[in-house]
Amino acid sequence: MKYTFSHFLLFIFLTILSFNTSAKTELTPEVIFPHYTVKGVESKVEINLNIDSSGVYHLFFNGSPYDLTIEEGVGNIPLNLKKSTILTVEINNLIFEKNLNPIPLWWSIFPPLMAILIALIFKEVISALVLGILFGAVILNVYSDGLWGILFGFMRTIDTYLLGAINDSGHVSIILFSMIIGAIVAIISKNGGMQGVVDKISPFAKSSRTAQLSTWVLGVAIFFDDYANTLVVGNTMRPVTDRMRVSREKLAYIVDSTAAPIAAIAFVTTWIGAELSYIESGIAKIQGLDEGVYATFISSLQYSFYPILTLIFIFMLILMNKDFGPMLKAENRARATGDVSSVSTQQKNMGSEDTEEFSMAKNAKSRWYNAAIPIFIIIVGTIAGLLYTGWDSSIWHDGSISLSRKLSTIIGNADSYKALLWSSLLSLVVSIIMTVSQRLMDLEETMQATLNGFKTMLSAIVILVLAWGLAEITDDMHTADFLTQLLSNNVAPWILPAITFIVAALVAFSTGSSWGTMAILYPLMMPAAWSICQEAGLDYESSLNIFHNVVASVLAGSVLGDHCSPISDTTILSSLASSCHHIDHVKTQMPYALTVGGVAIFIGIIPSALGVSSWICLPFAIMALWLILKLFGKDVKNLTVEDKF
Numbered sequence: 001m002k003y004t005f006s007h008f009l010l011f012i013f014l015t016i017l018s019f020n021t022s023a024k025t026e027l028t029p030e031v032i033f034p035h036y037t038v039k040g041v042e043s044k045v046e047i048n049l050n051i052d053s054s055g056v057y058h059l060f061f062n063g064s065p066y067d068l069t070i071e072e073g074v075g076n077i078p079l080n081l082k083k084s085t086i087l088t089v090e091i092n093n094l095i096f097e098k099n100l101n102p103i104p105l106w107w108s109i110f111p112p113l114m115a116i117l118i119a120l121i122f123k124e125v126i127s128a129l130v131l132g133i134l135f136g137a138v139i140l141n142v143y144s145d146g147l148w149g150i151l152f153g154f155m156r157t158i159d160t161y162l163l164g165a166i167n168d169s170g171h172v173s174i175i176l177f178s179m180i181i182g183a184i185v186a187i188i189s190k191n192g193g194m195q196g197v198v199d200k201i202s203p204f205a206k207s208s209r210t211a212q213l214s215t216w217v218l219g220v221a222i223f224f225d226d227y228a229n230t231l232v233v234g235n236t237m238r239p240v241t242d243r244m245r246v247s248r249e250k251l252a253y254i255v256d257s258t259a260a261p262i263a264a265i266a267f268v269t270t271w272i273g274a275e276l277s278y279i280e281s282g283i284a285k286i287q288g289l290d291e292g293v294y295a296t297f298i299s300s301l302q303y304s305f306y307p308i309l310t311l312i313f314i315f316m317l318i319l320m321n322k323d324f325g326p327m328l329k330a331e332n333r334a335r336a337t338g339d340v341s342s343v344s345t346q347q348k349n350m351g352s353e354d355t356e357e358f359s360m361a362k363n364a365k366s367r368w369y370n371a372a373i374p375i376f377i378i379i380v381g382t383i384a385g386l387l388y389t390g391w392d393s394s395i396w397h398d399g400s401i402s403l404s405r406k407l408s409t410i411i412g413n414a415d416s417y418k419a420l421l422w423s424s425l426l427s428l429v430v431s432i433i434m435t436v437s438q439r440l441m442d443l444e445e446t447m448q449a450t451l452n453g454f455k456t457m458l459s460a461i462v463i464l465v466l467a468w469g470l471a472e473i474t475d476d477m478h479t480a481d482f483l484t485q486l487l488s489n490n491v492a493p494w495i496l497p498a499i500t501f502i503v504a505a506l507v508a509f510s511t512g513s514s515w516g517t518m519a520i521l522y523p524l525m526m527p528a529a530w531s532i533c534q535e536a537g538l539d540y541e542s543s544l545n546i547f548h549n550v551v552a553s554v555l556a557g558s559v560l561g562d563h564c565s566p567i568s569d570t571t572i573l574s575s576l577a578s579s580c581h582h583i584d585h586v587k588t589q590m591p592y593a594l595t596v597g598g599v600a601i602f603i604g605i606i607p608s609a610l611g612v613s614s615w616i617c618l619p620f621a622i623m624a625l626w627l628i629l630k631l632f633g634k635d636v637k638n639l640t641v642e643d644k645f
Helices: 003-026 105-122 127-143 150-167 170-188 192-203 208-221 227-244 248-265 274-285 292-302 306-321 326-335 342-348 369-390 403-412 416-437 443-456 460-474 479-487 494-510 514-535 540-564 568-578 581-611 614-632
Strands: 031-034 043-047 059-060 074-079 085-091 094-100
Touching: 031 494, 043 085, 043 306, 085 416, 085 460, 094 326, 105 150, 105 460, 105 494, 127 460, 150 170, 150 460, 170 192, 170 208, 170 227, 170 306, 170 369, 170 416, 170 443, 170 460, 170 568, 192 208, 192 227, 192 369, 208 306, 227 248, 227 369, 227 568, 248 306, 248 540, 248 581, 274 292, 274 514, 274 540, 292 540, 292 581, 306 369, 306 581, 306 614, 326 540, 326 581, 342 540, 369 403, 369 416, 443 460, 460 494, 460 568, 479 494, 494 514, 494 540, 494 581, 514 540, 540 568, 540 581
Parallel strands: none
Antiparallel strands: 031 043, 043 074, 059 085, 085 094
């Protein structure tokens, strides 16, 4: 009797196992209809026959025989719906049916537009992003499920879009990297390392101007990754610029506008792999182009007016000591009152540090190397990690490839997320060991500082997750397709690069993603540019000139839109690293970005598309920026260490 119960359980287990086994042998076809469709945008019906590719099947789509190209029993039926349609798929007498009601494409612009307008009007970005996601989710579900879609849209907001934003290894890597950077900054602030760096830089940053110049130099020097650039430069230079009464808005602008532009055009960066892969996807669709991917990228750099002019414009602002627009107000406030942040920022600052928690510990000493060594480890460790994860001995030993191209290819193929995580974690461990071993703080105090550093990142991480969720909404609703179709039809070859630049800027502004914009527009605009040039009867060299200009305009426009967008992750990170109120950063940076963008279009992109050498356009564009500053810029007081604040 004592074995009866265990025998019974064994019997039940074997019975369930046999049912599962038999169920697996009874394979039936599977049809997955798209949950959302958009008018005029291709989607697909996924078919899984659950049979060998050699198996016999009879497939009917909407009542007509359909010959599906099958690989391992799986295939897709393309759709491009114009109106509400009942789709039927019949496979071996099994019928699958779905009523699809496509969403008008013009609806796709409203979720990002709503989020951007609410953020700019009310100066509050979290609620703006939540409402943008909710509005988009409701639209999608109302068209597929009727009025119940309002409830379903509310549920999809969190279980699909916000959860999906977190359930991405790249996004989680950025979150972890940001948290670790926050912890490092907290530790080196408490142990006196940050004060030591300030003391060392102070002899060079003896005025407001030289403090900004030091920030610009450091921003250009850390060229290999925009995330590392933003977080390291912003956190390192903030005490220096605060001391010289440089506004947080100006610091955030310098940090943000050196990070992406230099990473976008340098030969050895974490951007290069993505850029080359996107360009390759566009070249693959072109016939008659006798040029490789890397050669196309290199040739296009001479037309990358916006990134180049942005770096020069910041340098001119600093040297001329002039500002205009909202930035002038911020700078005058900081110089006159010492309030480096706006009143709203002081009251409610994203990622603001409690002065008690981040002031030097009781036993701490001002030692610059306690901050310099961890920061050095991040920089060198990231480069080493990029080389390690992207290493390819066949490329390195290929004598026909130049050294710069070898390095660009290797780093372009690297896993930048792993490199950043490895280097930042090593830096955190080293900073903890240095702090405890010098008895600047005990282990408990050091770990508490680490946790405090994590906490400072919470607000920014929330905004990042919401921005990624909104990006998913814009992807499902095909916002980029709407903007592209709206602006890129029926144009002359010479105006195509300017149109491409504007489209890329609008897409990046609406989606908050420069990489996403490049992924969408490169495969679309590159073949279109080549085709338009050929149809217009241009010769090969003239077509190549327009083509390279279009390639550069996609990249440059993506960076411009990313700079202006309040839902961009790099814009958010720049606000975080500089402890600047996010909307204050957006409002002060946008006029400068649009100014440089306008000069890039009218003195760079359009003339070069008409045949003027880019090497002639660039000096004239720089001269135009100088004149704008001379005419509209106003002097900002250049405080020095001798001034009594």
